[in-house]
Amino acid sequence: MHAVYELVSANQADAKGAGVQTMCRVLGISSSGYYDWLKRLPSRRTMDNAVLIERIRQVHADSDATYGMPRVRAALQQQGEQVSRKRVARLMRTHAMRGVSRRRSFTVTTERNVRARPAPDLVNRRFYARGPNELWVADMTYVPTWAGFVYLAVVLDAFSRKVVGWAMGEQMTATLVVSALNMALHTRKPESVIHHSDQGSQYTSLAFGQRCREMGVRPSMGTVGDAYDNAMAESFFATLECELIARRSWPSKAQARTALFTWIEGWYNPRRLHSSLGYRSPNEFERSHEHAQAGDKHGLPTAAVSSSQTPPAAVDNPASASPIA
Known part of the structure; x- marks a missing residue:
């Protein structure tokens, strides 16, 4: 019938x-x-919602179930789907989809060498840059596995939030942070970049200081145990923890290393949307900046890419460990 x-x-x-x-x-x-x-028969709205919820499911799944409503909506808009915040929120709530939002408690991992002389603080909590390779921020964290800890050192570009250097090891050594710096230097080739970190003994070491002098890097250091003085790095690690570390466990250190590599190079840099970057990934944000710069050189009208960044005063509060925007 x-x-x-x-x-x-x-x-x-x-x-x-x-x-x-x-x-x-x-x-x-x-x-x-x-x-x-x-x-x-189902109404047109019902049928449209059925199609939309499948697209929402796909975006949510592609983010490894980490995206909440704002990023899901931004991803849909990039696909050409113009949809309201309320509608996305309602459909996600109805179908039990939510993003990660667990806050990271600030844990002090810095061990200062009291005999070492730290570099001056050239940043003063103003984590803002008008272009790439003006300001880098760096820090370390530990990742638990069944076989012990893996330590991760990273270097972030403050302009795009991109991880430009990273290194993993089984100890928190000067060699680890120098390796992360060397990767950043090799891939970015900066001129007189500021490298901001805490006063950990790895960053005040002779080896790290010598490498900075050799390459024209200007070291900058905040105080010990104050998350505000390295807010951008702390915010990055809050994101790493709530999106990956807190949701996984690894039997071996090798498996943890693979997961960290995949998250940084396969997700965070090329694909993860940042509200502070106009809901673009770090890689996309830098490409937009390059195109804008090329347009300026040829006298073409371009948008002000850097204007979409979060102003210094609006950097996430690392003490409450909110994930990076």
Whole structure:
């Protein structure tokens, strides 16, 4: 019977089609039955929502179930789907989809060498840059596995939040932070960049200081145990913890290393959307900046890419460990 009703409905879509009464009589069905069938059909809004929820599911799954409503909506808009915040929020709530929001408690891992002389603080909590390779921020964290800890050192570009250097090891050594710095130097080739960190013994070591002098890097250091003085790095690690570390466990250190590499190079840098970057990934944000710079050189009108960054005063509070925007 369903197929017969569909035939009547298709006929009504044709301007030259016969009337409902005529079609029903010819096909041997009642017109009241046809109209009852029409009432039971899902509305256009219901069908649109069914399509939209599948797109939302895909975006949410692609983020490893880390995106909440704002980033899901931004991803949909980038795909050409213009949809309101309320509608996305309602559909995600109805279908039990939510992003990660667990806050990271600030843990002091800094061990200061009291005999070492720290570099001056050239940043003063103003984590802002007008272009790439003006200001880098660096820090270390530990990642638990069943076989012990893996230590991760990173260097972030304050302009784009991109991880430009990283290194992993089984001890928190000067070699680890020098390796992360060397990767950043090799891939970015900066001129007189500021490298900001805490006063950990690894960063005040002779080896690290010598490498900075050799490469023209200007070291900058905040105080010991104050998360505000290295807010951007702390915010990055809060994101890493709530999106990866707190949701996984690894039997071996090798598995943890692979997961960290995949998260940084396969997700965070190329794909993760940042509200402070206009809901773009670090890589995309830098590409936009490069295109804008190229347009300026040729006298073409361009948008001010850096204006979409979060102002210094709005950097996430690391003491409350909110994830990086």
